[in-house]
Amino acid sequence: MSFNSLGLSDALLKAVSKKGYTIPSPIQQKAIPPILEGKDVLASAQTGTGKTAGFTLPILQTLSQGKHLSHRPIRALILTPTRELAAQILANIKEYGEFLDIRSAVIFGGVNQKPQVAQLRQGVDILVATPGRLIDLQNQGLLTLSKVEILVLDEADRMLDMGFLRDIERILKVLPAKRQNLMFSATFSKDIKKLAMGILHKPVQVEATPENTTVDAITQKVYPVAKEKKTELIIKLITEGNWQQILVFTRTKQGANKLCEAMISAGIKAAAIHGNKGQGARTKALAGFKNGSLTALVATDIAARGLDIPLLPHVINFELPNIPEDYVHRIGRTGRAGANGEAISLFSPDETTFLRDIEKLIGMKLPIENIAGFEPDPKASTQPIKQGQGRQQRNSTPRQPKTDNSNRSSNNSFGPRRTNDRRSN
Known part of the structure; x- marks a missing residue:
């Protein structure tokens, strides 16, 4: 199977070819078609399987074919647990979207928020974010998620491990009820399956490798x-x-x-x-x-x-x-x-x-x-x-999420957040 057979646009195929890829990985072969069809997807994919392109390529295609609004509201939200992963996903989006009129940005804690806010004000189609900084900027009225069409939870298992469940729940409450949901996780624990049941609607389940196995190479x-x-x-x-x-x-x-x-x-x-x-x-x-x-x-x-x-x-x-x-x-x-x-x-x-x-x-x-x-x-x-x-055992009580920056006003749609309830993601 080649990328040409996945239904991707010429602009995306050109970007993929420029990166030197000709054959999609198993997770890309399985995930891209149902995502392009607008279906919710629950994917089990280990690191190094090409999963990021598995969701960025179809998202870029879907948004590029939709209506372009002059003010560029956030139409796709990708949540990740760490700064490094967020930055890497943005880099992939920019590479694959090189020949498309799509704007993307990343926000995460641990750095000055002003450059991030400035970019958001210019209009962003795809936003990659860690939960803490996203909530802080939303609480300040610096971004809105009311026009999100696609939600991605990447490394969902790690987000639960890091105690971001409450943050995820807060974010879900301000998203439109009608949206496409994609969840990627290296493992399918009971907690992940429970989270998926509350977010995904009749999801297509795909796996790059058998659950919880290690790469043969x-x-x-x-x-x-x-x-x-x-x-x-x-x-x-x-x-x-x-x-x-x-x-x-x-x-x-x-x-x-x-x-x-x-x-x-x-x-x-x-x-x-x-x-x-x-x-x-x-x-x-x-x-x-x-x-x-x-x-x-x-x-x-x-x-x-x-x-x-x-x-x-x-x-x-x-x-x-x-x-x-x-x-x-x-x-x-x-x-x-x-x-x-x-x-x-x-x-x-x-x-x-x-x-x-x-x-x-x-x-x-x-x-x-x-x-x-x-x-x-x-x-x-x-x-x-x-x-x-060491880190806590998985079957212990989940840690409460901690996010970044100083305490913010509680007069917002996410509700109050305690000053000590922060993680620099």
């Missing part, structure tokens, strides 16, 4: 290692293997900083990226990682969401995630666009429960390899780490 392996020797082992692997472009996951921000400092001391060019880092520092670190001036990027799960790094060869789990679905998200950063990738997990005895949960989720036993001199004590405790050291 990724070689996965586990190295048992004493907890106190993890840093030494990861430095050994990177330096002796002469690896380039390694994305490393830690469970905490403090752990990311500590590991990054150790790598730099060992002569490895590294940077940490997490929620405590300012947007400027995060953008600089990602740019350095992409252009090769940095060898390793050490990240927490939330900060790494939405990172678009083509042909990333290595992902290392310095610590296993305590939410098994996060393992799927993490390793999905490699093995993209048909390329092979390697995912390595450094496994200490206290992570035994996490490993079992991951294997149960993905339906396979991960191959284990021992490295002489780094093996853990066979008598070491297999008791899980304390919950305070």
Whole structure:
């Protein structure tokens, strides 16, 4: 199947061809036709499957064929959990919409809102937003969502993990009742299915890969290692293997900083990226990682969401995630666009429960390899780490959403928001 057979316009086909694509990915083949037909869609798609084009291409086509209003109200709203993902989606929209008269913009927290507001005032057809900044600008009367025709919830599972359910519910209340709804998620948990039931109308369900499985192009392996020797082992692997472009996951921000400092001391060019880092520092670190001036990027799960790094060869789990679905998200950063990738997990005895949960989720036993001199004590405790050291378990009570900026007046359609009810997304 080619892109020509999906019913896309000549302007979009020209943009797709310019990017060098000729054959749509499975999720694009399955999602684009029903979206063009105006149907609601619930899609299961892992990172690296081409899902962003799976919804941006048909949205661009639908809006370009509709009526063009001089004041350009927001007609398509794409909600994402993180700044990085929001910026990446906007970049895709601009690339694919190069030959169309469509205006798009992105808004997210952590940066000055004035440039974002200025762009909104010029008129925007497609708005990509994180929930917090969207609500804040709506509360200030700086944007309206009354003309939205298409709503997209991207990385819906991650938005629930991050506690954005209340924000999503507030946003839904001010959207037109009649609209097309698209939901994309790497996993279909009970919470996701419940959310979908309340938003989607007779949705077409599509999957790029079987639910909660890992990409075939990724070689996965586990190295048992004493907890106190993890840093030494990861430095050994990177330096002796002469690896380039390694994305490393830690469970905490403090752990990311500590590991990054150790790598730099060992002569490895590294940077940490997490929620405590300012947007400027995060953008600089990602740019350095992409252009090769940095060898390793050490990240927490939330900060790494939405990172678009083509042909990333290595992902290392310095610590296993305590939410098994996060393992799927993490390793999905490699093995993209048909390329092979390697995912390595450094496994200490206290992570035994996490490993079992991951294997149960993905339906396979991960191959284990021992490295002489780094093996853990066979008598070491297999008791899980304390919950305070990692993100909460999925079955615990969802955290309340936190968004950005200062407290705003409660005289608005979203209702009051407490001063401490904020996340810088």
